[in-house]
Amino acid sequence: xxxxxxxxxxxxxxxxxxxxxxxxxxxxxxxxxxxxxxxxxxxxxxxxxxxxxxxxxxxxxxxxxxxxxxxxxxxxxxxxxxxxxxxxxxxxxxxxxxxxxxxxxxxxxxxxxxxxxxxxxxxxxxxxxxxxxxxxxxxxxxxxxxxxxxxxxxxxxxxxxxxxxxxxxxxxxxxxxxxxxxxxxxxxxxxxxxxxxxxxxxxxxxxxxxxxxxxxxxxxxxxxxxxxxxxxxxxxxxxxxxxxxxxxxxxxxxxxxxxxxxxxxxxxxxxxxxxxxxxxxxxxxxxxxxxxxxxxxxxxxxxxxxxxxxxxxxxxxxxxxxxxxxxxxxxxxxxxxxxxxxxxxxxxxxxxxxxxxxxxxxxxxxxxxxxxxxxxxxxxxxxxxxxxxxxxxxxxxxxxxxxxxxxxxxxxxxxxxxxxxxxxxxxxxxxxxxxxxxxxxxxxxxxxxxxxxxxxxxxxxxxxxxxxxxxxxxxxxxxxxxxxxxxxxxxxxxxxxxxxxxxxxxxxxxxxxxxxxxxxxxxxxxxxxxxxxxxxxxxxxxxxxxxxxxxxxxxxxxxxxxxxxxxxxxxxxxxxxxxxxxxxxxxxxxxxxxxxxxxxxxxxxxxxxxx
Numbered sequence: 001x002x003x004x005x006x007x008x009x010x011x012x013x014x015x016x017x018x019x020x021x022x023x024x025x026x027x028x029x030x031x032x033x034x035x036x037x038x039x040x041x042x043x044x045x046x047x048x049x050x051x052x053x054x055x056x057x058x059x060x061x062x063x064x065x066x067x068x069x070x071x072x073x074x075x076x077x078x079x080x081x082x083x084x085x086x087x088x089x090x091x092x093x094x095x096x097x098x099x100x101x102x103x104x105x106x107x108x109x110x111x112x113x114x115x116x117x118x119x120x121x122x123x124x125x126x127x128x129x130x131x132x133x134x135x136x137x138x139x140x141x142x143x144x145x146x147x148x149x150x151x152x153x154x155x156x157x158x159x160x161x162x163x164x165x166x167x168x169x170x171x172x173x174x175x176x177x178x179x180x181x182x183x184x185x186x187x188x189x190x191x192x193x194x195x196x197x198x199x200x201x202x203x204x205x206x207x208x209x210x211x212x213x214x215x216x217x218x219x220x221x222x223x224x225x226x227x228x229x230x231x232x233x234x235x236x237x238x239x240x241x242x243x244x245x246x247x248x249x250x251x252x253x254x255x256x257x258x259x260x261x262x263x264x265x266x267x268x269x270x271x272x273x274x275x276x277x278x279x280x281x282x283x284x285x286x287x288x289x290x291x292x293x294x295x296x297x298x299x300x301x302x303x304x305x306x307x308x309x310x311x312x313x314x315x316x317x318x319x320x321x322x323x324x325x326x327x328x329x330x331x332x333x334x335x336x337x338x339x340x341x342x343x344x345x346x347x348x349x350x351x352x353x354x355x356x357x358x359x360x361x362x363x364x365x366x367x368x369x370x371x372x373x374x375x376x377x378x379x380x381x382x383x384x385x386x387x388x389x390x391x392x393x394x395x396x397x398x399x400x401x402x403x404x405x406x407x408x409x410x411x412x413x414x415x416x417x418x419x420x421x422x423x424x425x426x427x428x429x430x431x432x433x434x435x436x437x438x439x440x441x442x443x444x445x446x447x448x449x450x451x452x453x454x455x456x457x458x459x460x461x462x463x464x465x466x467x468x469x470x471x472x473x474x475x476x477x478x479x480x481x482x483x484x485x486x487x488x489x490x491x492x493x494x495x496x497x498x499x500x501x502x503x504x505x506x507x508x509x510x511x512x513x514x515x516x517x518x519x520x521x522x523x524x525x526x527x528x529x530x531x532x533x534x535x536x537x538x539x540x541x542x543x544x545x546x547x548x549x550x551x552x553x554x555x556x557x558x559x560x561x562x563x564x565x566x567x568x569x570x571x572x573x574x575x576x577x578x579x580x581x582x583x584x585x586x587x588x589x590x591x592x593x594x595x596x597x598x599x600x601x602x603x604x605x606x607x608x609x610x611x
Contacts, residue, residue, distance in 0.1 A: 026111075026313060026314050027111055027114065027314055027316070028314070028316055030114035030115050030180070030183055031183065031192055032111055032114075032314075032315070032316070033111045033112050033114050033115050033116075033174075033183070034189065034192040034193060034196060035192070035196040035197075035283070035284070035315070036109065036111040036112070036315075037066045037109075037112065037172055038055065038066070038193070038196055038197050038200070038204070038283065039283060039315075040109060040170075040172075041055045041066055041067075041068035041070060041170070041172075041202075042055065042068075042070075042200060042202050042283065043070070044068050044070025044071050044072065044169070044170055045068055045069065045070040045071075045202055046070075047070060047071040048069075048070050048071040048126050048168070050126075052201050052202050052203060053068065053069050053070060053202050053203070054068070054069055054202065054203045054204075054205075055067070055068045055197075055200075055202050055203070055204045055205075056068075056204075056205050057189060057193060057204070057205065057206045057207070058206075058207060059184065059185070059186040059189050059206070059207055060186075060207075062175070062176060062181060062184070063173055063174065063175060063176075063184070064173070064174045064176075064184045064189060065171060065172070065173045065174075066171070066172045066173075067169065067170070067171045068169050068170055068171075069167065069168065069169040070126075070168075070169055070170060071125065071126045071127065071168065072123045072124045072125040072126050072127075072132075072165075072168045072169050072170055073123045073125055073135065073170070074125045074127070074128060074132070074135070075133070075135045075147065075149065077125070078121075078123065078135050078137050078147055079147065082109065082121060082137050082139070082145075109121075109139075109172075112172070112174055113141050114180075115174065115176055115177060115180040115183045115184060116141075116174035116175055116176055116177055116180070116184075117140065117141045117175065117176075117177040118138065118139070118140055118141070118174075118175045119138070119139045119172065119173070119174055120136065120137070120138045120139075120172070120173040120174075120175075121136070121137040121138075121139075121170060121171070121172050121173075122134060122135075122136050122137075122165060122170070122171045122173075123135055123137070123165070123169070123170040123171070124165040124167070124168050124169065124170075125168060126168035126169075132168065133149055133150075134149070134150050134165045135147060135148070135149060136148040136149075136150060141177070186206075186207060189206055190206045190207070190209065190211075193206045193211045194211055195284060195287075196283060196284045197211055197212065197283065197284070198211055198212060198213065199212070199213075199215055199216050199279055199282040199283075199284075199305065200212050200282050200283060201215065201282060215282070216258070216259075216279075216282070216305055217231060217232060217235045218232065218249065218258065218259060218260045218303075219258065229247060232244075232247045232260060232262075233247070235303075236262045236301075239277065239303065240262065240301055242262075242264065242265055242266075243265055244262035244263055244264070244265065245263040245264065245265045245352075245353065245356065246263040246338075246342075246349075246353075247260055247261070247262060247263070248260065248261040248263065248300070248334065248335060248338045250302065250304060250331055250334055251334075252306075252327050252330045252331065254308070254323070254326060254327070254330070255306050255307070255308045255309050255323060255324075255326075255327040255330075256306055256307025256308040256309075257304050257305065257306040257307070257308075257309070257327060258304065258305055259302055259303050259304030259305060260302070260303055260304075261300040261301070261302045261331075261335065262300060262301050262302070262303075263299060263300050263353070263357075264299050264300065264301065264356070264357070265356070266356065267356045267357065268298060268299065268357075269298075270295075270296075270298050270359050270360070270363075270429075272298055273288075273290070274290070274293060274295075274297065274298045274300075274301070275287070275288030275289060275290060275301075276288075276289050276290075276292045276293070276301060276302040276303070276304065277289070277301075277302070277303045277304075278292065278302075278304055278305075278306065278309075278318065279303075279304065279305040279306070280305070280306055280307070280309065280311060281305070281306075281307055282305055285311055285315060285316070285317075285318070286315075286316045286317065289317060289318060290317070291317075291318060291320065291324070291328070292304070292318065292327075292328065292331065293328060293331050293332060293335075294328060294329075294331075294332040295363075296332075296360045296363035296364055297331075297332060297335055297360060298359075298360055299356070299357035299360045300335065302331075306327075308323060309323060309324060309327065310323070310324075336364060336368065336370065336371060339353075339361065339364075339371065339374060340370055340374070343374050343377070343378060347378065350374070350378055351378055354378055354379050358379055359429060359430070361374065361375060361379070362375060362379075362429065362430035362431070362434060363430060365430070365434055365437070366430060366433050366434065366437070369440065369441055372434065372437055372438075372440070372441055373441055375390070375434055376389065376390045376391050376438065376441065376442075377389060377391050381393070381424055381425065381431065382409070382424070382425040382428075383422065383423065383424050383425065384413045384414075384416050384417035384421075384422055384423040384424075385417060385422060390424070390434075390435070390438065393422060393424060394442070394445060396422060397422035398446065399422075399446040399447070399448055400422070400424060400435060400438065400445060400446065400447045400448070401416075401421060401422060401423050401424070401448055401449070401450040402423065402424040402425070402426040402431075402432065402435050402447070402448075402449055402450065403423065403424075403425060403426055403427060403449070403450055404426050404427060404432050404449060405427040406425060406427035406428065407427070407580040408427070408452070409423065409425035409426075409427055410580060411578065411579035411580055411581075412450065412452060412455065412579075413425075414495055414498070415455060415493070415494075415495070415498065415501060416450070416455060418493065418494035418495050419455060419458035419459070419493065419494070420458070421450075421455065421458060423450060426449075435447060451505050452503045452504060452505060453503055453504070453505035453539075453542070455503060456489065456491065456503065456542065456544060458493075459491035459492065459493040459544065460491065460492035460493060461491065461492065462490050462491065462492055462547050466547075467490060470490065470556055473556050473558070473564060474488060474490060476561050476564045476565065476568075477545070477564060477568040479565070480564065480565040480568040480569050480572075481543060481568060481569065481572050481590075483586075484572070484586060484587065484590065485540055485541065486502075486540060486541050486542070486543050486572065487540045487541070487542050487543070488542075488543050488545065488568070489542050489543070489544045489545070490544075490545050490547055490556075491544050491545070491546065491547065492546070492547045492548050493544075493546055493548065494548070496546070496548040496549055496550075497549065498546055498549060498578075499545070499546055499549040499551045499552045499555075499571055499574070499575075500543055500544065500545050500546060500549075500552065500571040500572070500574065500575040501543075501544045501546065501575055501579070502541060502542070502543055502544075502572070502575035502576055502579050502581060503541065503542045503544055504541035504542075504581075505539055505541075543568075543571070543572050543575060545571065552571070555567045555568070555571065563601060566593075566594045566597040566598050566601065567594075567598070569590045569591075569593065569594035570591075570594040570595065570598055572587075572590065572594075573587065573590060573591035573594060573595075576591075577591075
């Protein structure tokens, strides 16, 4: 090439590599080959536009043949459409709008190379009239193809229209590649045809056995709703293997979508994969499609048929676009409306549903006032007075006090209840957020997170004379736990069986966390955290001794300082364990020391020193 000369050339494409890439890496399983052949056949029938048409599949002699009475192809179309990899506009070239067809990518025929080394297409166009000739196209996995006109002379002349197909349509024949014979076996082909094509409007048979029926079961006519429900229950058992708790009809006209949602009869975790069976224009897309419903709708399994949703190139998932997002929102709204109707017409059934799938409803209630009202009225929460709804709790208590952790609720529930302070456990998933949203639907609702330190304001005070007499003990008790950063308080409260209670306010917990962080930090951050901690007003946790408890009274009567120290430290450790508080290294050391000390005191023999 001389200087300044510019030459344009076409890319050199390794056709065998392209076939391998598309046929082996685009699809997740070779079983999709029959779906793609059915798709092409149904699209050809749609393009012809002369009725539902028929698709006939024949097996035998190790071959698979798929026949359709669709529009067929001319010789020119065979060259342009079958032999041009990547052409995605073939249906538009045939003069029809793309959304009328199942396929959108023009590469489906190549999926046959997953199971075959040779594909033969015999076709006759319906647009050529009686003079239309049959064309035979044969493709090979190594990238070669040939085109023949049956009956044409060697010099290219002639070509008897009667040779080959007698009527318009197309026949595709596969010769299996080594190791793929099982996928073309009669039983396997019949199974795949039923899975992919049982709902097609086109008459489909495999070796003379009808595959298609009356269309989608949810569209079938029934004498009454009860019989329809029994039929859909049976359909759910056949597909998913469970008896649905309920059946919800789905309809999104914008997406051309109809179908049903089967409510699971047992509880599932929110992380469970919510895969759904999706048909596009009544051809099965996939049995496990994600992303059709909102994430919170994990309690249903859907079967839907959509006319306008787009598949991905592999036709094994839905393409994420604005229409799918709108459809997902619409389906979520229909599930929400079902719950609202259930609350109005069948409260007992709603309670049963909530016992199974409360997490999904709670997730909706975080953003939806109608769902929040359902949760408020029908869903039971754990409270200090036992399980009850939030609405019932508010009729019994002037304020809704709650904890944000299960552990905090368990250590304070009995004490709170004994003081007449109602407490709700907000430690489970979404519960705290739901409780805090209550004023949005009930302006009179007083909602406040419980600060454990405020419980002391509900405890009874000890008689002044008795407390005065116990000052020496209280001073010794304070010395016993002073280095643990704890303040000893004597009160009189229920339950009397509880000897001591360890209470820490949110401010005290914050200070403890700062101290813990300082111990782990380097010098620079130690100084920063120290400055922060010095600016906070000191608020120490409290060890509240229950003067109403018999054991505590006997401890307060001890006269020996060493024994008082051991007993108070033992009460401190027991209060920490009973309240499920985390133990620091110092707490563990004190707990061990007090246990060994009390054990030594219990077995101590006063006369041993004299012997």
